[in-house]
Amino acid sequence: MATTGMHQGSIAIVGAAETERIGVVPDVSMIHLHTNAARRAIADAGIEMSEIDGVATAGPSAIELADMLGIRPRWADGTMIGGCSFMALVRHACAAIASGAANVVLVTHGESGRSGVGRANNVRPATSMGGQFEAPYGALAPYASFTTPVLAFMKSRGFTREDLAEVVVSQRLWAMPNERAQRRDPIDVEGVLSARPIAYPFTRDMCCVVTDAGGALVLMSAERARDLPGGDRAVYILGSGEGTESVIVSQMDDLESFGPFRRGAKEAFETAGVTHDDIDHVMFYDAFAHLPLYMLEDTGFVGKGESAAFYKEGHTRPGGKLPINTQGGGLSYTHSGMYGMFAIQEAVRQLRGEAVVQVPDVRTSFVQGVGMMFGAGGSLVLGNQRP
């Protein structure tokens, strides 16, 4: 693929930060979750706000973000493909920097998902395809819509509700020592299954937490990153992919497998020039417990029908051979609404050796996002060394 200029370590993440506080933050409006994370990420990079010449965000407009920060960028990207927008925005930032359209790009996320302070109204219009053909049936909240294909997926593989619960248990083990995680109580399969039912087959703990939180990234060329005081903390974009499917979940091409996971991950691995065996650490966007199971199979880490056993055998847990969602994920750590930014943040921390629960010797991380229910996907291969 002719995308080497933006991949294989040409572009680096040099600043990364979450908002100072996450969880319940009722005294900060949505846009200032963005600005708090942005200013922290810029400080983390050791640069000045005035050096930012490109801004990218999803939710509020890039205009609002830049103006709030007091800057006048020459490049703006407002790609909105749901929770995986941030994987796509990182990918777009790489293309912009590689082509010279921007030099230093800020990518931000922030949502007052819990407290609803300054939150945008994101209800689908009654004229939209979702408004006409899904909302009337009750598919309004993500727990009522994102979960509709799952029984077909489970039946095709002989999976049970216990298999969904195993995902929750694995991720809780990562969250328990993490003081920033929203759910930290120990839980076992029985505990997950006996939790309050939300939308069969899902119980409360199989659904993500709902929080106020933000995060931001600063990207620049690897050449330029080398000259920064913290240049040795740079995280390199090795490969990436993205894609879209249907605007309403009922129309996904295949209820049992998601095309953007398959195609985006394939492109990310190909552009990175690495294989699954080269990956030390994985972040899978987990708004609900079924997503890591789809993703493990669709991104090619295991074969069809093998994901549940992989979780049950403990390979994804602390000490396992493929640590997944190592801050607890959306199920236990945080989930403001569009979680993708937090998956990238944890991958960066692991690659820098700065995670709360650090996996030893992480050199590469694979990050898979999902957006707008089964609407879009974004994939990144990150590394802490230039190839």
Next chain:
Amino acid sequence: MSAGPVPIPTPETQTFWEGTAIGELRIQRCNSCEEYYFYPRPYCPGCQSDDVEWRVVSGKGTLASYNINYRPFPIFESKDPQVIALVELDEGVRMMSNIVDVEPLPENLELGMRLAVRFEPRGDQFLPVFTPETRS
């Protein structure tokens, strides 16, 4: 009449909603590739042909997947669990709907079970919903 969000037809979907109001489930079919498709569009999303037509379909299908939503939004004015289903019509398209006239329990909802459409008033529209098919 059931309370809940009311769909607002657009020019491209109006034929669908005019059909439900008179007890017809109308789905578009491409005369070029001879496939049905859903949701409504004025061209075939499969082959891009403009030669498409509306057909009244059987209203019969199977249960492909579902959830039982125990937390309906207040707009439904009822806390009764909803069966939010994905229905594969015999003509080959999939649509979301509710399964009604059954207790919302997993043992009553076997994937692959046969379903038949009926129409339920909602605001100024009629929604296609599905019930277990009865042999008559």
